[in-house]
Amino acid sequence: MAEPDSKSVPGTPAGANLPITVMAFYKFHRVETPSTLQTHLRSLLDLHDMKGTILVAKEGLNGTIAGPTSKAPAMLNALRSIPGFAELNAKVSYCEDYPFLRAKVKLKREIVTMGQPDLDPTQPGEYVSPKDWNALIEDPDVLLIDTRNDYEVAIGSFKGAANPNTVRFRDFPEYVKTHLDQDKDKKIAMFCTGGIRCEKSTAYLKSQGFESVYHLEGGILQYLEDVPSAESLWEGDCFVFDERVAVDHQLEPAGYIQCHACRRPLKPVDTERPEYIRGESCHHCADETSEADRARFRERQRQIDLAQSRGESHLGDSARHQQRQHRDAKRSAKAAQRNPEQKVQRANSS
Numbered sequence: 328m329a330e331p332d333s334k335s336v337p338g339t340p341a342g343a344n345l346p347i348t349v350m351a352f353y354k355f356h357r358v359e360t361p362s363t364l365q366t367h368l369r370s371l372l373d374l375h376d377m378k379g380t381i382l383v384a385k386e387g388l389n390g391t392i393a394g395p396t397s398k399a400p401a402m403l404n405a406l407r408s409i410p411g412f413a414e415l416n417a418k419v420s421y422c423e424d425y426p427f428l429r430a431k432v433k434l435k436r437e438i439v440t441m442g443q444p445d446l447d448p449t450q451p452g453e454y455v456s457p458k459d460w461n462a463l464i465e466d467p468d469v470l471l472i473d474t475r476n477d478y479e480v481a482i483g484s485f486k487g488a489a490n491p492n493t494v495r496f497r498d499f500p501e502y503v504k505t506h507l508d509q510d511k512d513k514k515i516a517m518f519c520t521g522g523i524r525c526e527k528s529t530a531y532l533k534s535q536g537f538e539s540v541y542h543l544e545g546g547i548l549q550y551l552e553d554v555p556s557a558e559s560l561w562e563g564d565c566f567v568f569d570e571r572v573a574v575d576h577q578l579e580p581a582g583y584i585q586c587h588a589c590r591r592p593l594k595p596v597d598t599e600r601p602e603y604i605r606g607e608s609c610h611h612c613a614d615e616t617s618e619a620d621r622a623r624f625r626e627r628q629r630q631i632d633l634a635q636s637r638g639e640s641h642l643g644d645s646a647r648h649q650q651r652q653h654r655d656a657k658r659s660a661k662a663a664q665r666n667p668e669q670k671v672q673r674a675n676s677s
Contacts, residue, residue, distance in 0.1 A: 348421055350418070352389075353439075353521075354412055355387040355438075355448040355449045356411040356412060364383050371406070373430065375394055375401060375402040377402055378394065379392030380430075380431045381431070382438045383432060386437060386446075386448055393425055426570060441497055443531060446530060447530065451526045451527070451542065454542065454544040457545065457554050461558065472488065472489045473488040473489065474517050474519045476496065479520070482564045484561075484563065491506070500531065503532065503535060507532075514539040515541070516541040520546050522544065529541070551578055556576045587627075587628070588620075589608075591611045597609060607628065
């Protein structure tokens with residue numbers, strides 16, 4: 328979740344005149360009472376009309392939220408006023424309407440799940456800016472590792488990067504154990520989409536005795552923004568955790584869609600394969616799910632299509648409001664059928 332995108336606040340990147348600001352942020356900082364912070368954050372979301380999700384754990388915060396552009400600076404200032412988060416940075420983008428359906432603040436053991444809740448992620452490896460990244464990874468003595476999952480690596484990565492072939496980030500410690508234990512004296516450079524996973528993975532390597540560990544500051548997205556295409560060592564597209572699915576070197580949508588069953592990125596041509604059933608399966612996951620799963624996915628897609636045919640939302644706060652309206656209308660209609668006088672009054676009022 329919450330891989331940062333676009334430019335940092337403050338600033339006025341293109342689109343700043345649009346009504347909705349999207350802010351993605353994370354910060355590792357020890358939180359003594361996550362439940363208290365959860366309550367405070369929920370009140371901030373309500374106060375500033377924000378939707379989206381913030382994860383809270385003892386190791387810090389990770390979130391992507393959206394709300395009125397006029398209120399975004401105040402929301403960011405409120406986040407920075409939380410003790411320990413004064414240096415929290417947000418990456419922002421702009422859009423015409425809310426990209427999220429509801430406001431949620433969730434308690435987690437980790438804000439990015441590696442399965443290492445006792446790790447101190449505030450002790451990461453050395454940051455390397457995008458402008459210095461090429462020189463580092465072109466050094467033949469440096470081992471370059473992509474810390475992202477296999478489906479992300481499949482559509483793009485840095486030239487020469489090792490692919491750990493992880494399905495989930497929590498698989499990364501096993502990769503270190505089986506592939507890197509002999510390289511503790513080697514220079515290791517790691518990267519991820521927006522910085523959070525490589526920051527935590529370098530902290531993990533340091534906790535395991537690795538000494539020369541580096542990571543790309545701001546992640547791939549910052550690199551694509553800062554480094555001209557002619558100088559870039561990036562190959563392919565970059566998976567992102569929003570409706571764009573993947574972006575090219577200009578940070579424009581790269582033409583992918585997402586399988587709503589397994590969440591993997593698909594090219595339009597992949598939808599022509601026999602395994603693809605909209606909302607149910609694709610060639611990546613057709614053999615991974617049970618018939619019960621597929622039946623559940625079919626029903627979910629049916630509900631989505633039904634809501635769309637009515638011009639309604641399927642999920643989120645607006646969907647719940649519409650569902651309440653439908654229920655209230657049905658109750659009123661039944662009550663009118665039971666009460667002829669009320670039925671006459673309803674007819675006269677119409």
